[in-house]
Amino acid sequence: MKLLIKAPAKINLSLDVLHKRPDGYHEVEMVMTTIDLADRIELSLLNRDSIKIHSQNRFVPDDQRNLAYQAALLLKERFNVKQGVSIAIEKTIPVAAGLAGGSSDAAATLRGLNKLWGLGLSLDELATLGAEIGSDVSFCVYGGTALATGRGEIIKQLPAPPTCWVVLAKPFIGVSTAEVYRRLKIDGLKHPNTSEMIHAIQDKDFTKVCNNVGNVLEEVTLGLHPEVAQIKDQMKRFGADAVLMSGSGPTVFSLVEHDSRMHRIYNGLRGFCDQVFAVRMLGERHHLD
Numbered sequence: 001m002k003l004l005i006k007a008p009a010k011i012n013l014s015l016d017v018l019h020k021r022p023d024g025y026h027e028v029e030m031v032m033t034t035i036d037l038a039d040r041i042e043l044s045l046l047n048r049d050s051i052k053i054h055s056q057n058r059f060v061p062d063d064q065r066n067l068a069y070q071a072a073l074l075l076k077e078r079f080n081v082k083q084g085v086s087i088a089i090e091k092t093i094p095v096a097a098g099l100a101g102g103s104s105d106a107a108a109t110l111r112g113l114n115k116l117w118g119l120g121l122s123l124d125e126l127a128t129l130g131a132e133i134g135s136d137v138s139f140c141v142y143g144g145t146a147l148a149t150g151r152g153e154i155i156k157q158l159p160a161p162p163t164c165w166v167v168l169a170k171p172f173i174g175v176s177t178a179e180v181y182r183r184l185k186i187d188g189l190k191h192p193n194t195s196e197m198i199h200a201i202q203d204k205d206f207t208k209v210c211n212n213v214g215n216v217l218e219e220v221t222l223g224l225h226p227e228v229a230q231i232k233d234q235m236k237r238f239g240a241d242a243v244l245m246s247g248s249g250p251t252v253f254s255l256v257e258h259d260s261r262m263h264r265i266y267n268g269l270r271g272f273c274d275q276v277f278a279v280r281m282l283g284e285r286h287h288l289d
């Protein structure tokens with residue numbers, strides 16, 4: 001039996017860090033939304049009791065380091081599943097880019113194997129399991145738009161943001177999330193206004209969404225990689241309505257209302273960056289599977 005599932009990327013419309021916790025993680029407040037840029041995961045049940053990963057992308061590990069492998073192993077061990085699975089990952093989401101590619105692959109594997117292995121788990125149960133794999137996995141289990149708190153695993157659903165284009169540009173570098181959090185200086189942070197962002201989304205007020213984007217990790221990654229600031233400047237010059245780094249970076253996205261400006265930014269950044277995409281937000285949860 002086979003199942004093909006979409007694993008969409010996320011962007012952080014806002015990302016705030018409140019404090020560092022005794023367990024070493026940071027307490028966060030993030031508004032996240034899924035975008036129409038997705039990996040494709042093909043799950044095929046195996047007769048032998050093993051987990052196999054296949055990916056053409058040389059940056060994606062094909063062993064237990066792969067988050068999709070960890071998702072399958074978690075379900076197998078927790079629910080005593082004796083059947084094996086082959087997981088083929090067709091990668092579109094840039095790797096180590098701040099777009100939760102690995103987390104979304106893990107979440108899609110949880111959703112898919114729940115069906116294939118007939119486990120009957122709810123999305124809430126899958127999200128709780130996902131938190132054991134990584135902080136972004138719970139959000140990716142649901143998709144759509146949400147406020148994520150705790151270390152990222154406490155999810156409160158939000159309505160879809162106002163319609164616009166998202167132009168993403170990834171420079172020729174990868175970023176370690178752990179290193180960015182390690183270098184973050186909590187004192188003196190310029191905090192985004194999370195509740196204003198939530199109101200802007202609820203009111204479907206595009207201008208207000210643009211005025212409230214903010215990410216406290218941006219300054220750290222910008223300090224490490226000046227090319228991220230250059231991309232931000234270029235997007236602004238080409239007429240983006242809002243520009244922000246996603247997650248721990250290095251991908252920068254712009255929100256754009258008008259098609260002509262979307263084309264200008266997309267064409268202006270191509271050639272200058274490793275990868276550039278122009279996509280829509282998915283907004284709602286029901287776009288998954």
Ligand SMILES: C[C@](O)(CO)[C@H](O)COP(=O)(O)OP(=O)(O)OC[C@H]1O[C@@H](n2ccc(N)nc2=O)[C@H](O)[C@@H]1O
Binds near residue numbers: 181
């Ligand atoms: C930057 C974001 O992508 C924003 O969506 C997430 O906060 C990171 O999510 P993630 O990649 O799933 O993160 P994890 O795999 O759980 O953690 C990677 C490392 O980032 C740091 N980390 C992560 C999340 C968090 N709230 N506080 C942290 O300090 C920890 O050092 C951890 O060892």
Ligand SMILES: Nc1ncnc2c1ncn2[C@@H]1O[C@H](COP(=O)(O)OP(=O)(O)OP(=O)(O)O)[C@@H](O)[C@H]1O
Binds near residue numbers: 065097099175177248
């Ligand atoms: N399925 C996967 N796809 C991509 N990378 C994976 C996967 N599983 C494990 N990894 C490892 O995870 C690292 C981070 O990759 P990923 O693309 O998930 O980062 P990210 O987009 O920055 O994540 P986040 O936004 O959640 O911090 C990679 O360098 C890679 O070694």
